[in-house]
Structures are given as C-alpha cells and as structure tokens.
Amino acid sequence: MSVRVLLIDDDARLAELLGEYLAQHDVTMVHARDGGAGLRTLGAGAFDAVLLDVMMPGVDGLEVLRKIRAGAGGRVPVLMLTARGDEADRVVGLELGADDYVAKPFSSRELLARLRAVLRRAAPGVAGERLTAAGIVVDVGAREVTVAGEAVELTGLEFDLLCALIRRAGRVVPRTALLSEAGRDDATVGERAIDVHVSKLRKKLGDRRIRTVRGVGYVVPKDLKDPAA
Amino acid sequence: MHWRLRRRLFAWFGVAVGVAAGLGAYLVHRGVSPLWAIASTAFLLWGASGAIAWRLTLPLAELARVARQLGDGKLDARMRVSHGARELTVIADAINDMAARIEKQLRDQRELLAAVSHEIRTPLGHLRVLLDTARDKGVAEAVVHELEREVLEVDALVDQLLASSRLEFGQLERRPLDVAVEAARALERLGVDASVLDVQADGCAVSADPTLLRSALANLVRNAVDHGGGVSAVVVRRADARIEVDVEDRGAGFAADELPRVFEPFFRGARKAGGSLGLGLALVDRVARAHEGAARAANRDGGGARVTLSLPAS
Numbered sequence: 001m002s003v004r005v006l007l008i009d010d011d012a013r014l015a016e017l018l019g020e021y022l023a024q025h026d027v028t029m030v031h032a033r034d035g036g037a038g039l040r041t042l043g044a045g046a047f048d049a050v051l052l053d054v055m056m057p058g059v060d061g062l063e064v065l066r067k068i069r070a071g072a073g074g075r076v077p078v079l080m081l082t083a084r085g086d087e088a089d090r091v092v093g094l095e096l097g098a099d100d101y102v103a104k105p106f107s108s109r110e111l112l113a114r115l116r117a118v119l120r121r122a123a124p125g126v127a128g129e130r131l132t133a134a135g136i137v138v139d140v141g142a143r144e145v146t147v148a149g150e151a152v153e154l155t156g157l158e159f160d161l162l163c164a165l166i167r168r169a170g171r172v173v174p175r176t177a178l179l180s181e182a183g184r185d186d187a188t189v190g191e192r193a194i195d196v197h198v199s200k201l202r203k204k205l206g207d208r209r210i211r212t213v214r215g216v217g218y219v220v221p222k223d224l225k226d227p228a229a
Numbered sequence: 230m231h232w233r234l235r236r237r238l239f240a241w242f243g244v245a246v247g248v249a250a251g252l253g254a255y256l257v258h259r260g261v262s263p264l265w266a267i268a269s270t271a272f273l274l275w276g277a278s279g280a281i282a283w284r285l286t287l288p289l290a291e292l293a294r295v296a297r298q299l300g301d302g303k304l305d306a307r308m309r310v311s312h313g314a315r316e317l318t319v320i321a322d323a324i325n326d327m328a329a330r331i332e333k334q335l336r337d338q339r340e341l342l343a344a345v346s347h348e349i350r351t352p353l354g355h356l357r358v359l360l361d362t363a364r365d366k367g368v369a370e371a372v373v374h375e376l377e378r379e380v381l382e383v384d385a386l387v388d389q390l391l392a393s394s395r396l397e398f399g400q401l402e403r404r405p406l407d408v409a410v411e412a413a414r415a416l417e418r419l420g421v422d423a424s425v426l427d428v429q430a431d432g433c434a435v436s437a438d439p440t441l442l443r444s445a446l447a448n449l450v451r452n453a454v455d456h457g458g459g460v461s462a463v464v465v466r467r468a469d470a471r472i473e474v475d476v477e478d479r480g481a482g483f484a485a486d487e488l489p490r491v492f493e494p495f496f497r498g499a500r501k502a503g504g505s506l507g508l509g510l511a512l513v514d515r516v517a518r519a520h521e522g523a524a525r526a527a528n529r530d531g532g533g534a535r536v537t538l539s540l541p542a543s
Contacts, residue, residue, distance in 0.1 A: 105350055105380070105384060106357065108361035108362070172413040213423070213428050215410070221422055
C-alpha cells in the first residue's frame, strides 16, 4: 500500500534524506519547514500520518500537535520526533495525544516500523493483522487470542487493552495513556477500573505476560526469558 | 577610598580615646581612686576598639563566605551590602559585579555547549538515516553495523559532555522527578525490554536535575548492555529516606580488585571496553554526589554485577 506522510521539521537535510529512505519503502513524504506551513499543508492534502518534530523555532511541536488535534480531521496519526538529552523530551507527546514517538537521532528502520504500527492501528482489521509477544498471538481482524497455542476468551475491552499493550511490547505503557491507546477514551471506562480489567486480563494470560510497573503503567515483555519458569 | 576609610577609623579611635579619657577624668573628679579610674578607662577603650574591629571585619567575614560559595559553584551568591561601613560597600559592589559577570559567562558557555551538542546531533541523525538507506541498497551489514555503533558512541559522548558541563559548576536545575518513570524511559531509550523493570515502592519522587538523572540512568543501563552482557533486572526501591535504583547485569561481574575503582574516570576494567572512554560509571557517581546521593558497585551472589544509584527521596 502506498502511504502519504507529512514531515514537519525545520531540518531540510533530514527531510531530504528521510524522504529518499521512505520512498524506497513505498512511503511518499511531503516536507513542511515549520508548524504554520505544516498545518496549512495538512489541511490541504490527504495524509495518512504526520511526523512531527518537537523542537522547532517558532511554534513548537507540542503546540502544533494541539492544533492538529483541535482542527478538522484531528484523528490523523501523529508520530513525534523528540530531541532527547536536554529538557525537550520532558513532555512525552503520548499524554497530549501523539500516537507514538521516537527520539532523535533515530534509526529510520525503527521509525518506519513505528509508522507502520501506527497506521495499522488507525485502520484496524485490515488484512488480518497479527501481533505477537511473550507467547501471545493476537489476530486483530478476527479478534482472537491464543496463548502458547491455546485459545483464550477475552471481553471486548480486555482485547483492546491487550492490543494496546502488545503493540508496544517491551515498552511501558503509562497507565494514564492506556485507555486512549486502546481507543477506549470515550469515558465508558473509568481510569480506576483499568487496574481491575488489567488484572483480569493477567489472570487469563498468565502472570508473567503482563507486568505492572508500580506508579508508571504496564508492560508486556517482547519475549519470555524462560518459558518454563 | 582607602584614605576615607582610614580617616573614619582614625576619627572613631579618637572619639573612643576621648570618651575614655573623659570618663577617667570624671571618675577622678568624683573621688574614685585613680587605680579604679584607669581600670574603667582601659576597659572602656578595650570594648570600643573591639566594637570597631568587629564592624571592620564584618564585611571581611561576609566576603570570605561569598568567595567560598562562589568557589563551590553557587554563582548566585552575593555580598549583602551593609549600611554601616559605607566605604566597604565599594568592595561589596566590586565583588558582586564580578560574581554577576562570572555567572553570565558560565551561563553563556553552558548555553553554547547545549547548542553545540544539538548541532552535533543533527548530522548524527542524518548519518543514521543514510546508514539505513545504505543497508537497503545492499552495503554489507557488518560494515553498516560497525558504522552505526560509532555513530551511537558519538551520540553517547555528546550526552556525557552535556552532563559533565552541568556538573562542573554545580549548575543543577532541580525538579520533582519520579525515578520509576525515568527508569522506564531510560530502558526504552536504549531499546531494552522494559519488563526487566521492577518497581518495589509507591511514589519514587526525588528532586533532581532531569538532564543529569536521565544521563546517569542511561549510563547505568548502557554499562550493563555494553559491558555486562545485558540487563537482567532494574529494581527501583525505597531504602529509608532514599530512592535506590539497582541495575543488574548478566556479565562476569567485577574483579575483586576492580570494585573500588569502577567509578574512577577513565577506568576500564577487564570487562570488555569496546571503544568506551570509561566515563559512564564515573558520570553516574558524579551525578549521585551532586544530588547528595551515592553510587555503589557490587557482585551478585548468583553472578553478574549490580550497580546502584542512590538518591535522597523528596
């Protein structure tokens, strides 16, 4: 599938190089030099996703993100490019409604992988997407889950939570961001209820497959180190 | 200014001597024995000269205090301008002026360094994209991998440079931070599976400089990845009034004679160094001490090393 993404970044050379790389992978990239131009371009054309730099002169990335989310077509997937090290990554865009983020200097392969994951999530059920981690296999289209080869029955919410966690396997999903990650931030589920649902989910999948990071969130390991244990 | 100061001093002493002599004469006139009169006069003179000396040295003590604070890196230390000895306010002004200028110079330097670091990262980012493009175009993976490692090494050095410059002058910008959140972020940043993270306490808040704490945690994890055969566990826990982070690795551990030296700058143990400058753990130690904390290294019973960062809880 051909994909059109918008890069909003003041680094023109990066845009040139990344455009070339992404073109090899069937992704067309359009570049906007600053937030204002980015918002205009986004309004004018159809884009499947936005790559948004946090550190930009003038309107910074977080402000642009707010404007994208507030505007028409605000649900476009946004991947933030954060400058790490100094203060810039203090607010991780997740809380502000970014779909994912990578820290500069990033590996383009990783960026592409994250971009594809974000796009898959935006268009669920396309072409039998399968997610795997920690011995769990999720067939997103059929909404079926198997653990170590055995089918497991999950409720709708549990399934969405699991998808959110497994898409980010190996990374901690903040408790506060889990509901929106799962596409369930429509206030039908209270934040407090998350723990209850996650613990039910954990019971069904096995303790080691969902770990609680106290005070932060939850993480599904990519692999189980010793499956026998 | 000196002559005014001297004239004032001279006048003060004159007044003191005059008052003392007057008191002596008055006492003799009232029939007090001359011996008592002399004793009272001497006592009064002693007290007066003490008071003058005290007033005179007060700004000097203040000066010493400020000089010491400036030396310790507290560049916002300033002399209090006292109203008493007007001449001495000149010294205070000169010192305060100097301190302000040093503070500004260092701030400029730090900003320059931050800007330079950012500028260095930009081409590094370009390089990483180019490497992935080269990979796709069929350049040998081994070569690309080696190049990528070098790029990441430069990136890590920029990190350490930034942190070092902050530590050099004790310019900490403290903010409330949650160590558990920062540990999760450090693991993510270095691509280590975050399921190794075990948080054993609620509320692991510390007051720390974000750049430095992140740098220290990243260095702890990087050390385990590069020299310790990978991270086996990261434990965040509370020990009395301290928040401690243990990073445990799967390596051979430290040799017994290495243990006391692992936090020395440029120390490279028998553990494979792999191009590292040996600054990583030294930086962890410096960050810890700058926050009234400590860093420790130990070998675990089951094999592997454990390096601990310990910070006061807030």
